[in-house]
Amino acid sequence: xxxxxxxxxxxxxxxxxxxxxxxxxxxxxxxxxxxxxxxxxxxxxxxxxxxxxxxxxxxxxxxxxxxxxxxxxxxxxxxxxxxxxxxxxxxxxxxxxxxxxxxxxxxxxxxxxxxx
Amino acid sequence: xxxxxxxxxxxxxxxxxxxxxxxxxxxxxxxxxxxxxxxxxxxxxxxxxxxxxxxxxxxxxxxxxxxxxxxxxxxxxxxxxxxxxxxxxxxxxxxxxxxxxxxxxxxxxxxxxx
Numbered sequence: 001x002x003x004x005x006x007x008x009x010x011x012x013x014x015x016x017x018x019x020x021x022x023x024x025x026x027x028x029x030x031x032x033x034x035x036x037x038x039x040x041x042x043x044x045x046x047x048x049x050x051x052x053x054x055x056x057x058x059x060x061x062x063x064x065x066x067x068x069x070x071x072x073x074x075x076x077x078x079x080x081x082x083x084x085x086x087x088x089x090x091x092x093x094x095x096x097x098x099x100x101x102x103x104x105x106x107x108x109x110x111x112x113x114x115x116x
Numbered sequence: 117x118x119x120x121x122x123x124x125x126x127x128x129x130x131x132x133x134x135x136x137x138x139x140x141x142x143x144x145x146x147x148x149x150x151x152x153x154x155x156x157x158x159x160x161x162x163x164x165x166x167x168x169x170x171x172x173x174x175x176x177x178x179x180x181x182x183x184x185x186x187x188x189x190x191x192x193x194x195x196x197x198x199x200x201x202x203x204x205x206x207x208x209x210x211x212x213x214x215x216x217x218x219x220x221x222x223x224x225x226x227x228x229x230x
Contacts, residue, residue: 043221104219108158
Protein backbone atom coordinates (compact mmCIF):
# COMPACT_ATOMS: atom_id res chain seq x y z
CA UNK A 1 0.00 0.00 0.00
CA UNK A 2 0.91 3.68 0.05
CA UNK A 3 2.89 4.71 3.12
CA UNK A 4 5.61 6.84 4.63
CA UNK A 5 8.28 5.49 6.98
CA UNK A 6 10.35 7.75 9.19
CA UNK A 7 13.18 7.05 11.57
CA UNK A 8 12.02 6.69 15.12
CA UNK A 9 12.89 9.30 17.65
CA UNK A 10 13.63 10.98 19.78
CA UNK A 11 16.64 12.49 18.11
CA UNK A 12 18.71 14.41 20.63
CA UNK A 13 21.40 16.78 19.39
CA UNK A 14 23.54 19.56 20.71
CA UNK A 15 23.15 23.03 19.28
CA UNK A 16 25.00 23.51 15.95
CA UNK A 17 25.08 19.78 15.24
CA UNK A 18 24.18 18.34 11.84
CA UNK A 19 20.69 16.88 11.51
CA UNK A 20 19.38 14.08 9.33
CA UNK A 21 15.92 12.59 9.68
CA UNK A 22 15.34 9.73 7.30
CA UNK A 23 12.12 9.31 5.34
CA UNK A 24 11.24 6.70 2.74
CA UNK A 25 7.97 6.19 0.96
CA UNK A 26 5.97 3.59 -0.89
CA UNK A 27 3.49 4.87 -3.42
CA UNK A 28 1.90 4.04 -6.71
CA UNK A 29 2.86 6.61 -9.29
CA UNK A 30 4.82 9.73 -8.41
CA UNK A 31 3.61 11.54 -5.33
CA UNK A 32 4.50 14.99 -4.08
CA UNK A 33 6.53 14.94 -0.86
CA UNK A 34 6.39 17.20 2.15
CA UNK A 35 7.99 17.85 5.51
CA UNK A 36 5.79 19.34 8.20
CA UNK A 37 6.86 20.58 11.62
CA UNK A 38 4.79 20.63 14.80
CA UNK A 39 5.91 22.84 17.67
CA UNK A 40 4.59 22.05 21.16
CA UNK A 41 0.90 22.80 21.53
CA UNK A 42 0.46 23.81 17.91
CA UNK A 43 -0.85 22.39 14.67
CA UNK A 44 1.32 21.18 11.83
CA UNK A 45 3.04 23.70 9.57
CA UNK A 46 4.53 23.05 6.19
CA UNK A 47 8.32 23.20 6.33
CA UNK A 48 9.21 22.34 2.72
CA UNK A 49 8.03 20.36 -0.27
CA UNK A 50 9.14 18.78 -3.54
CA UNK A 51 6.74 17.88 -6.31
CA UNK A 52 8.88 15.83 -8.67
CA UNK A 53 11.98 13.68 -8.75
CA UNK A 54 15.32 15.45 -8.08
CA UNK A 55 13.57 18.55 -6.76
CA UNK A 56 15.09 20.01 -3.63
CA UNK A 57 12.85 21.70 -1.09
CA UNK A 58 14.39 24.15 1.33
CA UNK A 59 13.28 26.49 4.09
CA UNK A 60 14.79 27.94 7.29
CA UNK A 61 18.06 26.11 6.67
CA UNK A 62 16.36 22.74 6.22
CA UNK A 63 16.66 20.83 2.95
CA UNK A 64 15.30 17.62 1.46
CA UNK A 65 15.78 16.12 -2.01
CA UNK A 66 13.18 13.94 -3.74
CA UNK A 67 15.08 10.77 -4.69
CA UNK A 68 12.99 8.53 -6.89
CA UNK A 69 15.66 5.84 -7.21
CA UNK A 70 15.78 5.30 -3.46
CA UNK A 71 12.18 6.44 -2.77
CA UNK A 72 13.52 8.78 -0.11
CA UNK A 73 13.10 12.35 1.09
CA UNK A 74 15.54 12.77 3.96
CA UNK A 75 15.47 16.00 5.96
CA UNK A 76 18.79 17.71 6.68
CA UNK A 77 20.04 20.83 8.42
CA UNK A 78 23.66 21.81 8.78
CA UNK A 79 23.44 23.49 12.17
CA UNK A 80 20.44 23.02 14.43
CA UNK A 81 19.25 25.47 17.05
CA UNK A 82 17.33 24.99 20.27
CA UNK A 83 14.34 26.60 18.56
CA UNK A 84 14.26 23.72 16.05
CA UNK A 85 13.07 21.37 18.80
CA UNK A 86 9.77 19.99 17.52
CA UNK A 87 8.16 16.95 15.92
CA UNK A 88 8.87 16.53 12.21
CA UNK A 89 6.50 14.67 9.89
CA UNK A 90 7.24 13.38 6.44
CA UNK A 91 4.20 13.17 4.19
CA UNK A 92 3.11 12.46 0.66
CA UNK A 93 0.16 13.43 -1.44
CA UNK A 94 -1.06 10.63 -3.60
CA UNK A 95 -2.54 11.81 -6.83
CA UNK A 96 -5.93 10.23 -7.35
CA UNK A 97 -7.50 9.67 -10.72
CA UNK A 98 -10.89 10.62 -12.02
CA UNK A 99 -10.78 14.16 -10.67
CA UNK A 100 -10.89 13.02 -7.07
CA UNK A 101 -8.95 14.90 -4.45
CA UNK A 102 -5.54 13.96 -3.22
CA UNK A 103 -4.95 12.05 -0.03
CA UNK A 104 -2.29 13.37 2.36
CA UNK A 105 -0.49 10.51 4.10
CA UNK A 106 1.83 11.12 7.07
CA UNK A 107 4.65 9.25 8.68
CA UNK A 108 4.64 8.67 12.42
CA UNK A 109 6.70 11.77 13.21
CA UNK A 110 10.17 12.18 14.69
CA UNK A 111 10.76 14.16 17.84
CA UNK A 112 13.85 16.36 17.69
CA UNK A 113 15.28 17.73 20.94
CA UNK A 114 18.13 20.22 20.63
CA UNK A 115 20.12 20.94 23.77
CA UNK A 116 22.07 24.17 24.33
CA UNK B 117 -6.80 34.98 5.73
CA UNK B 118 -7.12 33.74 9.31
CA UNK B 119 -6.18 30.21 8.38
CA UNK B 120 -8.08 27.09 9.33
CA UNK B 121 -10.19 27.77 12.40
CA UNK B 122 -11.18 25.01 14.78
CA UNK B 123 -13.43 25.18 17.81
CA UNK B 124 -13.37 24.56 20.62
CA UNK B 125 -9.63 24.49 21.40
CA UNK B 126 -10.22 22.30 24.42
CA UNK B 127 -13.15 20.06 25.30
CA UNK B 128 -13.65 18.01 28.41
CA UNK B 129 -16.69 15.78 28.49
CA UNK B 130 -18.04 12.80 30.33
CA UNK B 131 -18.17 9.36 28.82
CA UNK B 132 -21.41 8.81 26.92
CA UNK B 133 -21.90 12.44 25.98
CA UNK B 134 -22.07 13.72 22.43
CA UNK B 135 -19.13 15.81 21.26
CA UNK B 136 -19.10 18.07 18.20
CA UNK B 137 -15.90 19.52 16.81
CA UNK B 138 -16.05 22.33 14.30
CA UNK B 139 -13.86 23.50 11.48
CA UNK B 140 -13.83 26.48 9.13
CA UNK B 141 -11.45 25.86 6.23
CA UNK B 142 -9.52 28.51 4.35
CA UNK B 143 -11.72 30.28 1.84
CA UNK B 144 -11.31 28.91 -1.65
CA UNK B 145 -9.93 25.55 -0.57
CA UNK B 146 -11.90 22.59 -1.86
CA UNK B 147 -10.34 19.77 0.17
CA UNK B 148 -10.87 19.25 3.87
CA UNK B 149 -9.26 16.65 6.11
CA UNK B 150 -9.93 15.49 9.67
CA UNK B 151 -7.01 13.92 11.56
CA UNK B 152 -6.66 12.45 15.03
CA UNK B 153 -3.36 12.55 16.91
CA UNK B 154 -2.44 10.38 19.88
CA UNK B 155 0.83 9.29 21.40
CA UNK B 156 0.09 5.65 20.66
CA UNK B 157 -1.09 5.88 17.07
CA UNK B 158 0.43 9.13 15.85
CA UNK B 159 -1.44 11.14 13.21
CA UNK B 160 -4.37 9.26 11.66
CA UNK B 161 -6.48 10.45 8.75
CA UNK B 162 -10.11 9.96 9.68
CA UNK B 163 -11.94 11.32 6.65
CA UNK B 164 -11.50 13.78 3.84
CA UNK B 165 -13.85 15.76 1.65
CA UNK B 166 -13.52 17.20 -1.81
CA UNK B 167 -15.99 19.89 -2.83
CA UNK B 168 -18.03 19.07 0.29
CA UNK B 169 -18.36 15.40 -0.68
CA UNK B 170 -16.79 12.70 1.52
CA UNK B 171 -14.21 10.89 -0.61
CA UNK B 172 -12.63 8.47 1.84
CA UNK B 173 -13.92 7.71 5.32
CA UNK B 174 -12.01 4.47 5.78
CA UNK B 175 -10.13 5.99 8.70
CA UNK B 176 -13.23 6.65 10.76
CA UNK B 177 -12.79 4.25 13.68
CA UNK B 178 -16.38 3.33 14.46
CA UNK B 179 -19.97 4.19 13.77
CA UNK B 180 -19.83 6.47 16.78
CA UNK B 181 -17.88 8.89 14.60
CA UNK B 182 -19.54 10.92 11.87
CA UNK B 183 -18.46 13.93 9.83
CA UNK B 184 -20.38 16.37 7.70
CA UNK B 185 -19.58 19.25 5.42
CA UNK B 186 -22.84 21.04 4.66
CA UNK B 187 -21.09 23.83 2.73
CA UNK B 188 -17.66 24.93 1.60
CA UNK B 189 -16.98 26.96 4.74
CA UNK B 190 -17.93 24.57 7.53
CA UNK B 191 -17.40 21.00 8.68
CA UNK B 192 -18.18 19.06 11.82
CA UNK B 193 -16.86 15.89 13.38
CA UNK B 194 -19.25 14.30 15.85
CA UNK B 195 -18.66 11.54 18.35
CA UNK B 196 -21.75 9.97 19.90
CA UNK B 197 -21.45 8.47 22.43
CA UNK B 198 -17.94 9.47 23.45
CA UNK B 199 -15.55 7.10 25.23
CA UNK B 200 -12.31 7.71 27.16
CA UNK B 201 -10.28 6.14 24.34
CA UNK B 202 -11.47 8.94 22.06
CA UNK B 203 -9.29 11.36 24.01
CA UNK B 204 -6.87 12.89 21.52
CA UNK B 205 -6.08 16.05 19.60
CA UNK B 206 -8.26 16.38 16.53
CA UNK B 207 -6.95 18.44 13.63
CA UNK B 208 -8.75 19.85 10.66
CA UNK B 209 -6.80 20.77 7.53
CA UNK B 210 -7.77 22.26 4.19
CA UNK B 211 -6.10 22.45 0.82
CA UNK B 212 -6.56 23.34 -2.80
CA UNK B 213 -7.00 19.71 -3.71
CA UNK B 214 -4.08 19.32 -6.11
CA UNK B 215 -1.07 17.05 -5.83
CA UNK B 216 1.37 19.95 -5.74
CA UNK B 217 -0.10 21.98 -2.94
CA UNK B 218 0.05 21.37 0.75
CA UNK B 219 -2.65 21.16 3.37
CA UNK B 220 -2.97 23.89 5.99
CA UNK B 221 -3.73 22.81 9.53
CA UNK B 222 -5.80 24.33 12.27
CA UNK B 223 -4.58 24.57 15.85
CA UNK B 224 -6.48 21.47 16.84
CA UNK B 225 -9.08 20.55 19.44
CA UNK B 226 -7.81 18.71 22.50
CA UNK B 227 -10.57 16.34 23.56
CA UNK B 228 -10.58 14.69 26.96
CA UNK B 229 -13.30 12.16 27.75
CA UNK B 230 -13.49 11.26 31.44
